[in-house]
Amino acid sequence: xxxxxxLFVSLLAIAGSLSAQELTNxxxxxxxxxxxxxxxxxxxxxxxxxxxxxxxxxxxSWMGAMGGTVDMKRGENNVWSxxxxxxxxxxxxxxxxxxxxxxxxxQNIQVQRDGQRFLNMLIVPGKRTENYGEANKRGTVRYMxxxxxxxxxxxxxxxxxxxGYETSPKEKYPVLYLLHGGGGDEEAWTSMGRAAQxxxxxIEKGLAKPMIVVMPNGNPGQQAAAxxxxxxxxxxxxxxxxxxxxxxxxxxxxxxxxAIPKKESxxxxxxxxxxxxxxxxxxxxxxxxxxxxxxxxxxxxxxxLNNRLQGIKxxxxxxxxxxxxxxxxxxQSALSLDKALTDNxxxxxxxxxxxxxxWANWRNYLDTFSRLLFK
Amino acid sequence: xxxxxxLFVSLLAIAGSLSAQELTNxxxxxxxxxxxxxxxxxxxxxxxxxxxxxxxxxxxSWMGAMGGTVDMKRGENNVWSxxxxxxxxxxxxxxxxxxxxxxxxxQNIQVQRDGQRFLNMLIVPGKRTENYGEANKRGTVRYMxxxxxxxxxxxxxxxxxxxGYETSPKEKYPVLYLLHGGGGDEEAWTSMGRAAQxxxxxIEKGLAKPMIVVMPNGNPGQQAAAxxxxxxxxxxxxxxxxxxxxxxxxxxxxxxxxAIPKKESxxxxxxxxxxxxxxxxxxxxxxxxxxxxxxxxxxxxxxxLNNRLQGIKxxxxxxxxxxxxxxxxxxQSALSLDKALTDNxxxxxxxxxxxxxxWANWRNYLDTFSRLLFK
Numbered sequence: 001x002x003x004x005x006x007l008f009v010s011l012l013a014i015a016g017s018l019s020a021q022e023l024t025n026x027x028x029x030x031x032x033x034x035x036x037x038x039x040x041x042x043x044x045x046x047x048x049x050x051x052x053x054x055x056x057x058x059x060x061s062w063m064g065a066m067g068g069t070v071d072m073k074r075g076e077n078n079v080w081s082x083x084x085x086x087x088x089x090x091x092x093x094x095x096x097x098x099x100x101x102x103x104x105x106x107q108n109i110q111v112q113r114d115g116q117r118f119l120n121m122l123i124v125p126g127k128r129t130e131n132y133g134e135a136n137k138r139g140t141v142r143y144m145x146x147x148x149x150x151x152x153x154x155x156x157x158x159x160x161x162x163x164g165y166e167t168s169p170k171e172k173y174p175v176l177y178l179l180h181g182g183g184g185d186e187e188a189w190t191s192m193g194r195a196a197q198x199x200x201x202x203i204e205k206g207l208a209k210p211m212i213v214v215m216p217n218g219n220p221g222q223q224a225a226a227x228x229x230x231x232x233x234x235x236x237x238x239x240x241x242x243x244x245x246x247x248x249x250x251x252x253x254x255x256x257x258x259a260i261p262k263k264e265s266x267x268x269x270x271x272x273x274x275x276x277x278x279x280x281x282x283x284x285x286x287x288x289x290x291x292x293x294x295x296x297x298x299x300x301x302x303x304x305l306n307n308r309l310q311g312i313k314x315x316x317x318x319x320x321x322x323x324x325x326x327x328x329x330x331x332q333s334a335l336s337l338d339k340a341l342t343d344n345x346x347x348x349x350x351x352x353x354x355x356x357x358x359w360a361n362w363r364n365y366l367d368t369f370s371r372l373l374f375k
Numbered sequence: 376x377x378x379x380x381x382l383f384v385s386l387l388a389i390a391g392s393l394s395a396q397e398l399t400n401x402x403x404x405x406x407x408x409x410x411x412x413x414x415x416x417x418x419x420x421x422x423x424x425x426x427x428x429x430x431x432x433x434x435x436s437w438m439g440a441m442g443g444t445v446d447m448k449r450g451e452n453n454v455w456s457x458x459x460x461x462x463x464x465x466x467x468x469x470x471x472x473x474x475x476x477x478x479x480x481x482q483n484i485q486v487q488r489d490g491q492r493f494l495n496m497l498i499v500p501g502k503r504t505e506n507y508g509e510a511n512k513r514g515t516v517r518y519m520x521x522x523x524x525x526x527x528x529x530x531x532x533x534x535x536x537x538x539g540y541e542t543s544p545k546e547k548y549p550v551l552y553l554l555h556g557g558g559g560d561e562e563a564w565t566s567m568g569r570a571a572q573x574x575x576x577x578i579e580k581g582l583a584k585p586m587i588v589v590m591p592n593g594n595p596g597q598q599a600a601a602x603x604x605x606x607x608x609x610x611x612x613x614x615x616x617x618x619x620x621x622x623x624x625x626x627x628x629x630x631x632x633x634a635i636p637k638k639e640s641x642x643x644x645x646x647x648x649x650x651x652x653x654x655x656x657x658x659x660x661x662x663x664x665x666x667x668x669x670x671x672x673x674x675x676x677x678x679x680l681n682n683r684l685q686g687i688k689x690x691x692x693x694x695x696x697x698x699x700x701x702x703x704x705x706x707q708s709a710l711s712l713d714k715a716l717t718d719n720x721x722x723x724x725x726x727x728x729x730x731x732x733x734w735a736n737w738r739n740y741l742d743t744f745s746r747l748l749f750k
Contacts, residue, residue, distance in 0.1 A: 052475035100427035
């Protein structure tokens with residue numbers, strides 16, 4: 001009896017799963033399944049079934065500074081393919097061009113979002129990427145909303161709490177405010193930046209302190225990522241977002257989470273535009289953040305900058321860590337910020353890597369500086 | 376001084392936003408922007424720029440029971456388009472076929488995920504969809520992990536807490552366990568089902584009680600949605616997932632959230648396979664759930680079923696609400712479950728609608744039965 005009932009429920013379950021997706025798969029049933037991407041020892045093969053296409057190409061983010069395009073060749077059953085040397089361990093993105101139109105790989109469900117675009121990921125395993133995959137002990141990632149009186153809207157942020165946050169109700173945690181760049185939004189650091197995976201792995205290995213990570217939306221006129229299609233507005237106020245960050249978001253976090261509300265337990269880091277926000281927030285509100293980590297940003301010499309750096313020096317800080325790639329278009333201005341820090345007598349780490357204004361660098365910087373926080 | 380510094384930071388912000396996305400937009404700079412989809416009074420126009428394509432079609436979920444395909448026509452600047460009558464208010468999905476290959480609309484960032492596929496949404500406004508858009512007061516959506524000893528893995532669930540949960544630390548809430556169908560995962564109800572928006576809107580309007588909604592992964596061998604690319608395993612145990620739900624997930628939720636731990640404050644609902652899980656969980660663990668809402672499922676008559684229904688009747692319940700579409704392929708078996716409920720003397724609501732085994736129905740059912748819970 002039990003068995004018959006269970007079998008019937010199972011049959012229903014199968015019938016219930018006949019979504020459009022399964023029907024598509026059925027139509028391929030008689031041919032070998034298309035596998036893409038397929039990583040072999042030192043190569044990677046991309047494949048796309050395209051029955052009626054004339055030209056199919058691969059757009060690959062790792063080929064040249066702006067990405068490159070390579071032709072694919074039609075094979076059996078109209079499966080187009082190209083086999084390339086495996087690039088060095090990193091997370092790359094790619095898409096196909098089918099008769100001039102960009103197409104995602106239907107065999108690859110791993111996707112990241114870059115602004116308006118959803119891009120397939122190629123994750124090449126290795127030392128460089130060992131903290132970018134799923135850890136065994138994972139934190140919680142929340143989508144939350146806060147009311148900003150300053151910006152006049154209800155706004156979304158992504159908040160990571162480390163493994164154990166829920167089960168250790170007496171423990172309090174330090175907080176990293178982690179800011180995205182231009183064209184990004186509150187999901188940039190979790191989608192492209194692998195922030196949750198990096199923190200999960202480092203904390204699990206004992207390499208980073210358990211911490212809360214707050215990733216707000218840094219576009220002051222925007223309530224949330226454009227995927228939600230919410231109205232935007234013009235915000236004219238000087239430093240509007242940075243003011244909301246320090247006077248609204250920090251109090252919101254310290255009220256709603258078990259956060260340690262003091263300078264030594266607050267870090268701020270951001271890339272590009274978010275690096276600019278990091279400079280502004282630390283300069284306008286000295287004594288708020290003990291750890292200051294601008295990434296891929298710089299600053300021209302100015303009296304204003306000197307005044308702000310003197311303010312930070314006077315208020316005291318635990319770490320000033322500053323990363324940039326040596327082919328970044330902002331590299332010269334980063335050298336100028338490094339000099340201003342030195343000239344103003346601020347002890348700091350200037351972390352120069354290969355590469356440019358890329359997520360490959362920003363993931364690496366997060367993987368590097370987050371080990372130094374709150375210690 | 377202040378101004379010069381701010382201007383410089385703004386310039387950096389613009390420079391920093393020159394991602395691939397912006398470069399693409401620049402290349403269109405001299406032509407009129409492509410707008411798609413464009414809803415007019417009683418029509419909707421889809422457009423795709425495809426310079427080298429031979430045949431471009433639109434796949435539209437609302438055309439026929441399985442979706443339909445319609446030709447698009449090449450126009451100025453190789454922008455292909457088709458204008459269709461606006462379908463009735465609902466959330467639909469669509470894609471383009473470019474020379475036989477499925478392509479998403481690059482102008483439409485609103486995307487839902489159906490298993491392995493990312494599909495563009497067309498949201499037609501109206502009475503039917505008024506609770507599917509963003510409310511003004513929004514709850515928090517979390518991605519959390521629990522350890523299942525029964526299933527031998529760390530597993531992900533999505534947990535919604537209503538607006539005010541964080542700011543009312545003394546309030547306790549009832550919990551709805553909301554289960555997906557075959558081919559789905561823990562994101563199905565928030566992605567395709569608009570569960571967060573529906574609850575936000577109903578709670579804001581005072582039409583539903585503030586409640587926690589727990590959306591676990593119902594595939595016992597899977598740790599999380601396939602987007603995370605985690606290893607899967609075979610699980611042979613009878614009713615494995617339902618056992619984990621009642622003996623592991625419920626205690627986890629009642630420990631980690633301010634949930635009211637009693638029958639009258641627990642609801643279970645699920646669609647298709649999740650409707651099967653709803654029948655199993657309520658039957659195997661009578662007295663656990665006060666509110667039982669299987670959707671788009673049925674059951675053949677059996678002694679086992681009668682025994683389970685008698686168990687539920689004996690333990691007592693607050694509401695048995697049961698929805699199905701009259702063209703669902705499970706409609707006959709739903710009639711049979713309705714009869715079994717009646718024959719066994721269980722007071723219940725049998726909510727029959729037009730339509731079949733579709734998210735249009737499941738969104739509508741959630742929008743309907745969640746108003747009746749915990750009252």
